[in-house]
Amino acid sequence: MVKSAYIHIPFCKNICSYCDFCKIYYNEKLVDNYLYSLEKEIKDKYENEKLDTIYIGGGTPSALSIKGLEKLFDITKSFKLEDDYEFTIECNIEDITIDMLELFKNNKVNRLSVGVQSFNNKILKYLGRNYDSKIIKEKIMLCKKYFYNINIDLIYAVNNQSLSDLEEDLNNILDLNISHVSCYSLIIEEHTKLYVNEVKPIDSDLDYEMYKLINKKLSKKYNHYEVSNYSIPGYESKHNLKYWMNEEYYGFGLSAAGYICNVRYTNTRNLNKYLNNEYGLDKEIIDKKSKIKYELILGFRLTKGINKDDFYKKYGILIYDIDNINKLISQGYLIDDTQNIYVNEKYFYVLNDILINFV
Ligand SMILES: C[S@@+](CC[C@H](N)C(=O)[O-])C[C@H]1O[C@@H](n2cnc3c(N)ncnc32)[C@H](O)[C@@H]1O
Ligand code: SF4
Known part of the structure; x- marks a missing residue:
């Protein structure tokens, strides 16, 4: 039975130099139309199961105005939830306000995933992020007044980043004392500003040294439970564990991927089609052989295997x-x-x- 739902909110106020995720410049009118189609997609597909996890990702869900978020939560109200549910929403540092955090709290959100990426102002600029390390600390302290269960995303292996730059980022993470950290090695994706500027990945030996440093520093406090993920015991991402344990989940929204009734599907990346309620793009029928394949390639991402x-x-x-x-x-x-x-x-x-x- 499906017990999880991913919801994609593709809007961003700023496009980062490395990002190839499905995103569109924020536009209030488009947001209204998008949420209308999203609601329809959910009504069409959701079969009233009690869910263990909801994950609202993007894009940037926190780019929405308070009014837009209220509409989004009107939609998520239709989901039935188990008592020990996990409900995560992704936020960008610059968007976080008291009003937003209170709105999250009043609408059953109980976990934040915050895209920090780095505490180094030069690296933040290189990545195309619009804040500095001082703002990060203020905003995370604010989040901690409302939520204990917080993830921070960090990117490493950025060009010209040294091991000591990374060590500083890790020290900052440890000082913030949050419950979960995801660390991603920078991938130079096609169709990004970095790719167009012919940026090359860093030397693989340095990348390996960085990976080892992350493990060494973070393992003092966190459990390294998945190749890129660290948590205080008990605060692993329940939602992402569903993916790695090869369980079924709904994927709603532009470009969202889902896995229901032995079919893995991907929604269209074409906004016009999505707004016309033509959601589907790809379908893969999962027979026993391919289910086993996924079990292995997802399950071995977990350190416990x-x-x-x-x-x-x-x-x-x-x-x-x-x-x-x-x-x-x-x-x-x-x-x-x-x-x-x-x-x-x-x-x-x-x-x-x-x-x-x-x-
Ligand atoms: C698609 S983003 C959405 C979250 C949010 N909009 C943000 O910017 O923080 C999810 C995470 O994927 C990671 N990510 C995105 N593109 C990446 C890339 N090219 N290489 C490594 N990590 C990447 C970042 O750490 C980011 O926080
Ligand atoms: S990294 Fe996040 S904020 Fe930046 S363009 Fe991608 S989705 Fe948008």
Whole structure:
């Protein structure tokens, strides 16, 4: 049964130099029309299940005005929720206000995900972000008055960033004492300003040193539970865990991906089509073989890996009978302990090269 919903809000007030996510410049009229279609899509698809998790991402959900957010929460009111639900909304630093946080609090939001990216003013400028480290600290302190469950997104491996720049970012994160951190190595995506300016990824040895530094510093306080994610125990992202545990979820909104009734689907990225209620773009039927493929490529992202008994109960076959599993265990890439098989910490950094064995 579907127990989770992702909702995409594609509007941004500022387009960052590295971002290839589905986003559109903020425009109030478009927001109104968009929310109208979003409501219709949800009414068409949602079957009144009690949900464990809702995640509103973007784009920038916090770019919406208070009026726009009120309309959005009118829509999310239609979702039934379990008692221990998690309801996350993504916010950008510059948008955060007391009024907004109070509105979140009054509308069942209980987790914030804040895109900080860096505390270094030069790097922030390079990434095209419109705030500085002083504002970050003020805004996060404000968020902490309303929420305990807060994630911060950080980007590293930025051109000209040194290990000591990164160390400073990590010290800042640790000082803020929040419950969850996501750290992403900068990807130079096509169709971005960085790509057009022919920026190249940083040296892979430095990237590896940075990854190790992040692990070393953050592991003192946080549990490294997924390749890019760290949390205080008990504050892992329940919503993202649904993805990594290969469970079904609704995806609503422009470009949103969902997984329902053995179909993985992606919505259109074309705003006009979406506003005409033509949501669908792609569908992939998930048979048993492809379900197993996803189980492996998603499950091995988690540091605890895949539970062997659960795998057998779900698929009626031993995980050892999957192609390449025994080879990867004997080569030391996978560790086989009593209950779980997981990626050797030493090779987590080259996770994609391991996962390719299951595609
Ligand atoms: C699509 S953004 C949406 C959140 C919000 N609008 C923001 O800007 O913080 C989600 C996260 O993905 C990460 N991200 C986006 N593009 C990236 C890239 N090219 N390389 C690495 N991380 C990226 C950033 O850390 C960002 O916070
Ligand atoms: S990183 Fe966030 S704010 Fe920047 S363009 Fe992408 S979605 Fe918008």
